[in-house]
Each structure stands twice: as structure tokens, then as C-alpha cells.
Amino acid sequence: MISLLKGRARRFGDSVNTDYIISSLRKKECLDPNELKRWLLEGVDPSFAASVKPGDILVAGDAFGCGSAMEVAVTVVKAAGIPAVVAKSFSRTYYRNAINNGLLPVECDTSGIQEGDLLELRLDSDGVMVINKTAGTRVDAPPMPPFAQGILEAGGLVQYLKAHGRFQAVAK
Numbered sequence: 001m002i003s004l005l006k007g008r009a010r011r012f013g014d015s016v017n018t019d020y021i022i023s024s025l026r027k028k029e030c031l032d033p034n035e036l037k038r039w040l041l042e043g044v045d046p047s048f049a050a051s052v053k054p055g056d057i058l059v060a061g062d063a064f065g066c067g068s069a070m071e072v073a074v075t076v077v078k079a080a081g082i083p084a085v086v087a088k089s090f091s092r093t094y095y096r097n098a099i100n101n102g103l104l105p106v107e108c109d110t111s112g113i114q115e116g117d118l119l120e121l122r123l124d125s126d127g128v129m130v131i132n133k134t135a136g137t138r139v140d141a142p143p144m145p146p147f148a149q150g151i152l153e154a155g156g157l158v159q160y161l162k163a164h165g166r167f168q169a170v171a172k
Contacts, residue, residue: 012044059110060086
């Protein structure tokens, strides 16, 4: 599993749905995440996509990724150079699409994280530590199931299956 990520927090609120992440109007034009990243989260903040730097970490409240199940709402985030989303909760579909596409979803209390805070995400088999270097605080998130860790380590489900040919047995 990725052992350490560092990035600037890009803060959003609750119920950021997939149509806010990438508008349905934009998805009619094409589904290429490298094209669509120009409009990432434009409905919430029209200047957001132009301000994203590789390594930035999205931070949100409850129900991040609610709405449609289109994977492009995950792949456009990755295409923008964002390696992880930290949220109080995710829609189950978005959470699973994130894992399948190699985007790290971290569920934990995000109330102490502000826009621009420097974050470190430390991952191991015990879980994820979200360290806010700016505020000097730490929040722990529970570990992911081993199969999800394996998919993320491979860079996504397609890469995992290319490397392993099938799912590996998981020890209980």
C-alpha cells in the first residue's frame, strides 16, 4: 500500500454529488478524464480546476460522491493529479469506484481540516493516519479490507487483474 502521501487540502462541504464533481453537460461532450479535468468541480467553484496542483487532496464532509455511478467522477479527479479524497462519508458507489480506479478514499472526521492545510496521509495495515501539519492534529481512519488494499497497491482493478489474473485468496 502507498505508505505516505503529502498534499494541500482542498476543502468542500457535504453532499458533493457526482454531477458537481463533473457536470452532466460536460460528460455529453466526451468522457476523456484528461479533457474533463478542465471542468472539475466547476459547479461548486468555477476557478477550482485551474487552481489544482498535482498532489492536492480533496477533503469533504458527508456523502461525497452521491448521485450517479459513473466512474468518470473518479477518473477526472485522478486525471487532475489528486491521489486521495478524505471525507466523513462516501456514497458506496463512489467509494468502490475510487478503489477500482486507484484513487484512495479515506473515511474519517474532517471537521478540523481547512482549505490549504498541509496534510500527510500515512497508510499501513492498521489504517490511515490523517496528519494535519498546519493544525498539528491527527485523525485515524480504519484499515481497508486486504482485497481493497491490494487493488489500490496495484493502481486499480484493471492493473490488479493484469498482474494477478484473478483475485488472490485473502487470509481470515
